Amino acid sequence: MSAILSADDLNDFISPGVACIKPIETLPLKPEDNSNPYEVTTEDKAAAAEPPPPAQISLTDCLACSGCVTSAEAILVTLQSHTEVLTTLDTYTSLRAPWQHHNGTNGGANGHVSNGVTNGVNGHGTEGKLFVASISPQVRASLAAVFNVSEVEAGNMIAQLLSGPSGLKAGGVNGSDFTWVIDTNVVREACLVAAADEVTAALSPNASNAISAPGSEGAIDTTPKQPILTSACPGWICYAEKTHPYVLPHLSRLKSPQALTGTLVKSVLSQRYNISPSQIWHLAIMPCFDKKLEASRSELTSSAWLPNNSSQDPVRDVDCVITARELMYLATMRGITFSTLPRTPLSSAERTPFPDPKLDAFLFPPSRRKNQDPAAGPSGGYLYHILQTYQAQNPGSSISVSRGRNADVVEYSLVRGPETIVRMARFYGFRNIQNLVRRLKPAKISRLPGGKTGVSRRPGGGAVVGESVKEYAYVEVMACPGGCTNGGGQVKVTEVEDVRIADGVQTATSDVKPGPKEQKEWLAKVDEAYFSGSDSEVDGDGDGDQEVREVITNGQDDVVNGISRTHVKDVLAHWSDVTGVDLQSLLYTSYRKVESDVGKKKQSDMERVAGLAVTVGGGW
Numbered sequence: 001m002s003a004i005l006s007a008d009d010l011n012d013f014i015s016p017g018v019a020c021i022k023p024i025e026t027l028p029l030k031p032e033d034n035s036n037p038y039e040v041t042t043e044d045k046a047a048a049a050e051p052p053p054p055a056q057i058s059l060t061d062c063l064a065c066s067g068c069v070t071s072a073e074a075i076l077v078t079l080q081s082h083t084e085v086l087t088t089l090d091t092y093t094s095l096r097a098p099w100q101h102h103n104g105t106n107g108g109a110n111g112h113v114s115n116g117v118t119n120g121v122n123g124h125g126t127e128g129k130l131f132v133a134s135i136s137p138q139v140r141a142s143l144a145a146v147f148n149v150s151e152v153e154a155g156n157m158i159a160q161l162l163s164g165p166s167g168l169k170a171g172g173v174n175g176s177d178f179t180w181v182i183d184t185n186v187v188r189e190a191c192l193v194a195a196a197d198e199v200t201a202a203l204s205p206n207a208s209n210a211i212s213a214p215g216s217e218g219a220i221d222t223t224p225k226q227p228i229l230t231s232a233c234p235g236w237i238c239y240a241e242k243t244h245p246y247v248l249p250h251l252s253r254l255k256s257p258q259a260l261t262g263t264l265v266k267s268v269l270s271q272r273y274n275i276s277p278s279q280i281w282h283l284a285i286m287p288c289f290d291k292k293l294e295a296s297r298s299e300l301t302s303s304a305w306l307p308n309n310s311s312q313d314p315v316r317d318v319d320c321v322i323t324a325r326e327l328m329y330l331a332t333m334r335g336i337t338f339s340t341l342p343r344t345p346l347s348s349a350e351r352t353p354f355p356d357p358k359l360d361a362f363l364f365p366p367s368r369r370k371n372q373d374p375a376a377g378p379s380g381g382y383l384y385h386i387l388q389t390y391q392a393q394n395p396g397s398s399i400s401v402s403r404g405r406n407a408d409v410v411e412y413s414l415v416r417g418p419e420t421i422v423r424m425a426r427f428y429g430f431r432n433i434q435n436l437v438r439r440l441k442p443a444k445i446s447r448l449p450g451g452k453t454g455v456s457r458r459p460g461g462g463a464v465v466g467e468s469v470k471e472y473a474y475v476e477v478m479a480c481p482g483g484c485t486n487g488g489g490q491v492k493v494t495e496v497e498d499v500r501i502a503d504g505v506q507t508a509t510s511d512v513k514p515g516p517k518e519q520k521e522w523l524a525k526v527d528e529a530y531f532s533g534s535d536s537e538v539d540g541d542g543d544g545d546q547e548v549r550e551v552i553t554n555g556q557d558d559v560v561n562g563i564s565r566t567h568v569k570d571v572l573a574h575w576s577d578v579t580g581v582d583l584q585s586l587l588y589t590s591y592r593k594v595e596s597d598v599g600k601k602k603q604s605d606m607e608r609v610a611g612l613a614v615t616v617g618g619g620w
Contacts, residue, residue, distance in 0.1 A: 079292070080292045080295065080320045080321050080322065081320075081322060081326055082322055082326040082327070082329045082330040082333065083333075084320050085283060085320060085322060085330055086168075086172075086330065086333060086334070088129070088281060088319075088320070089131070089168060089172050089173075089174070089176040089177070090172055090173040090174060090176070091174075092127070092128055092129040092174065092176060092281070093127060093128045093129075093174045093175075093176055094128065094129070094130070094131055094169075094174070094175075094176040094177055094178075094179065095128040095129060095130040095179075095275070095279065096179070096352075128279070129176075129279050129280065129281045130179060130269060130273070130275065130279060130280045130281065131176065131177065131178040131179055131281050131283070132178060132179060132180045132181075132182065132265050132269070132280065132281070132282050132283070133162050133178045133180070133181045133182070133282075133283045133284070133285065134181075134182040134183075134184050134187075134258065134261045134262075134265075134282070134283070134284050134285070135155065135158055135159075135181060135182070135183060135184060135285045136184050136257075136258075136284075136285060136286045136287055136484075137151065137155075137183070137184070137185050137371050137530060138286075138287035138378065138484045138485045138487060138490065138526075138530060139158075139285050139286065139287055139323070139324045139327070139489075139490075140152075140154040140155045140158065140529075141154070141371075141485055141526050141527070141529040141530035142287065142324040142485070142490040142491050142526055142529075143157070143158070143324055143327075143328075143338075143491070144526075144529040145491075145522070145525045145526045145528075145529050146491050146496055146499055146500065147338070147339050147500075147503075147505070149343060150529070150532065151371070151529050151530060151532060152368055153343040154529075155183065155368065156342065156343050156344055156345050156346075157338065157341040157342070157343055158181070158285070158327070159181045159345065159346055160341040160342050160346065161327075161330075161331055161336065161338065161341055162177060162178040162181050163177050163178050163179070163180075163181055163346060163350070164341070164342065164346060164350070165350075166336070166341065166342070167336065167341070168330075168334055168336075170334075170336075171334045171335055171336070172334075178283070179352050180265075180352065180354065180363075182261060182265070182363055182364075183368060183369065184257040184258065184261055184284075185368075185369040185370075185371065186362065186363055186364075186365065186369055187257045187260050187261045187264065187363075188257040188380055189369065189563050189568055190260065190568050190571070190572060190587075191232070191254060191255070191256070191257050191260060191380075191382075192380075192381065192382065192385040192386075192563060193563065193565050193568040193569065194254055194572075194587055195252060195254055195382050195385070195386055196385060196386045196389040196560075196565075198224070198228070198252060198253070198254055199228055199252075199386050199473060199474050200389070200390075201223070202223050202224050202225075202226070202228055203226060203228075203473055218241075218248035218249070218251060218253075218590050218591030218592055218593075219590050220253055220584065220585075220588050220589060220590040221584070222249070222253070224249065224250055224251060224252055224253060225249045225250050226250075226470070226472070226473060227250060227425075227440075227469060227470060227471075227472040227473060227474060227475045228250060228251075228252050228473065228474045228475070229247065229250045229251050229252065229474075229475050229477050230252060230382055230383075230474075230475065230476045230477045230478070231251050231252040231253065231254055231255075231256065231589075231591075232254075232256040232257070232379075232380060232382065233256075233288075233290075233379075233477060233478045233479050233480075233484075234256070234288070234290040234291055234293045234294035235288065235290035235293075235479030235480070236433060236477050236478065236479045237251070237294070237591065238290065238293055239430070239433070239479070240437070240591075241591055241592060241593060241594045242594045244437045244440075244441070245593035245594075246440070246441060246442060247437055247440055248591050248592075248593065250440065251591055253588040253589060253590065254587060254588055254589075255300070255587060255588065255589050256294065257380070258284045258286060258291055258294065258295070258318060258321075259294060259295075259300050259317060259318065259589065260586075260587065261282075261284070261318075262282050262284070262295075262300065262316075262317030262318040263300075263304070263305060263317045263586055264359075264575060264586075265280065265282055265317075266280050266282065266302060266315070266317055267302075267305050267575075267579045267581065267586070268354075268355070268356060268359060268575065268578060268579060269355065271578060271579055271580075272355040272356060272578070273355060276312060276315075277302045277306070277312070277315040278312070278313075278315045281319050281320075282317065282318050282319050282320075283318075283319065283320050283321075283322065284318050284320070284321045284322075285321075285322055285323070285324070285327055286321055286322075286323060286487070286489065287323065287324060287484050287485065287487030287488075287489050287490050288323070288479075288480070288484065288487035288488055288489055289323060289487075289488045289489050290479065290488070291321045291489075292321045294318075294321075295316060295317075295318035295319070295320070295321045296316070297589075298314070299589045299590055300316065300317050300318070300589060301314035301315060301316050301317060302314050302315040302316075302317070304585050304589070305579065305581045305585050305586060322489075323487070323488075323489020323490070324489055324490050324491055325489055325490075325491055325495065325499075326489070328491075328499055328502070328503070331503075332502055332503070337503055337504050338503050339500075339503050339504065339505050340504075351364075356574075356578060358571060358574050359571065359574070359575065359578075362571045370562070371530055371531060372384065372385075372531075372561075373531070373561075374527075374531050375401075376561075377426065377476070377483055378482070378483035378484055378485040378486075378527055378530055378531075379428075379476065379478045379483040379484040379485075380484070381561075382474075382476050383412065383424050383425075383426055383474060383475075383476035384412075384561075385560060385561060385563070386424070386474055387399060387412055387414060387422070387424055388560050388561050389560050389565075390414050390421065390422050391414055392558070392560055394414065394416060394421055396416050397414050397415060397416040397421055398414075398415060398416070399412060399413070399414055399415075400412070400413040400414075400415050404425075404432075406432070407482075408426070408427065408428035408429045408432050408481055408482065409425070409426065409427055409428075409432050409435075410425065410426045411423065411424075411425045411426075411472075412424045412425065412426075422473045423471055423472050423473060424472055424473055424474045424475065424476075425469070425472050425474075425475050425476075426475070426476045427475055427476070427477050427478075428477075428478045428479075428480065428481055428482060428483055429478075429479070429480065429481035429482075430479060431481075433477060433479065436469055436475065436477065439469045439470070440469060440470070482523055485523065485526045485527050485530050486523050486526075490526065492519065492522070493514045493518045493519045493521075493522035494513070494514050494519075496522070572586075572587070
């Protein structure tokens with residue numbers, strides 16, 4: 001096991017390193033001294049010298065430093081937390097439509113005047129914000145298990161907390177609340193379709209096999225190499241960038257549903273309402289603390305989709321991320337009993353239509369989208385959707401499943417008779433991820449004449465699932481054992497009683513501390529809630545239904561697992577037209593190798609100059 005990993009709890013928590021270079025890097029420059037250099041300094045003057053200010057370490061700094069892989073809970077909870085949500089709501093009033101929206105392209109991102117209003121609020125950009133929230137289905141499943149309700153009812157309760165009359169607006173200073181609450185399952189459909197297209201294009205015979213220039217292995221405009229690895233898990237991405245950069249060429253360039261939701265929300269609303277992206281505040285409620293890391297990536301900001309001539313500073317696509325547990329703290333601090341919130345959807349009278357009919361119909365369909373089937377797993381079903389897409393393209397084929405050494409390693413094969421069309425695999429948990437990246441590591445070149453490379457010392461025997469990972473077309477990688485329903489921010493079995501008691505729910509107390517067995521049983525209950533959602537349960541918003549019905553009933557021949565590829569691509573093309581931004585900038589992102597000087601011997605000026613002289617052909 002790698003030395004940076006903690007063996008105590010192998011989920012999305014990773015032990016912090018010993019040294020942090022950021023305080024050294026941020027020491028202030030020595031001010032210019034105008035005193036006499038020959039003057040003797042007394043002890044009194046030296047003592048009176050002002051000490052340097054303490055170094056400020058931000059979340060972005062930790063993400064950019066590979067000196068340590070920081071424990072998510074210890075570092076991030078004070079930077080993106082429920083207290084930040086409440087503070088922001090109490091600082092800004094909620095912007096409300098109607099102000100006349102802009103019908104052109106690229107106009108709203110520059111803050112032009114629309115209908116006599118600048119930036120939405122009489123020319124004062126700091127007076128209000130447009131609050132938007134997005135909710136992960138895994139969070140709904142966790143709270144459904146805690147309060148013994150269905151996953152759909154849990155989603156309605158969260159929406160009532162964020163936007164309902166008895167929710168956050170009832171106790172806030174400004175009465176601010178969230179104008180829209182988006183189910184990330186809807187945006188995930190776009191991610192699944194785009195992921196299938198990315199894999200198909202990357203593995204086609206016409207795909208570019210050009211070798212990337214050094215440093216550009218994870219660039220947005222490069223084609224990922226086989227096997228293509230999922231990019232939706234930020235804990236896995238952070239681990240890859242800092243410890244195994246040789247896997248960067250294999251990473252999918254596709255944004256996660258959280259990131260894609262943020263890009264869609266801010267790019268469209270800023271354009272349609274003629275307000276700055278900084279006036280749109282996006283909260284994501286996710287199962288994983290590492291999603292806070294993802295929200296702080298410099299690649300996931302407005303700089304990726306705003307016009308190049310924009311004078312605005314980059315704005316994060318996702319402003320704050322909280323988890324299921326932090327959502328409960330949010331309600332408690334407002335004095336709201338979560339379990340008593342209405343389990344019904346918000347009425348259509350309380351709903352503000354999204355300022356684009358086609359996108360409104362896409363984001364708020366007439367029924368809540370069903371989560372993936374159990375065979376697709378609890379992490380969004382990327383692998384299974386891609387596999388089903390291949391199956392639809394190869395009539396008569398069937399899916400074969402083989403379990404590996406444990407339940408978190410599974411191999412999938414699409415076969416037709418004796419022919420194997422494509423192979424894919426699922427690797428969950430850091431133990432299994434380590435085995436994956438170890439097998440992807442390039443073979444060392446032998447220094448002996450005639451020596452062979454890549455020789456394995458593994459004794460002979462039967463084949464092991466995952467042994468030939470380079471033969472896989474796609475690998476779904478998640479940091480948490482058991483997938484996203486077991487994320488670090490989910491309510492654990494040891495916390496269920498405390499959450500219920502804090503919410504005023506009567507519960508039978510027990511002196512026995514739950515152990516691994518009880519946690520496994522609890523996770524099974526969360527999974528059951530996750531997979532129990534039905535797409536026949538109507539949200540009742542009453543808007544945008546007709547357009548969706550027309551798409552579904554048009555007899556599409558490209559529907560994969562209930563998702564119409566034609567419809568999704570039509571919506572994405574419309575999004576690009578609305579914003580005037582190409583789809584590559586909207587859908588995809590980039591990755592980079594992160595290097596650190598921690599633990600390395602600092603190079604002297606003499607050594608540095610000597611190195612430069614050698615590189616330019618000079619000498620001494």
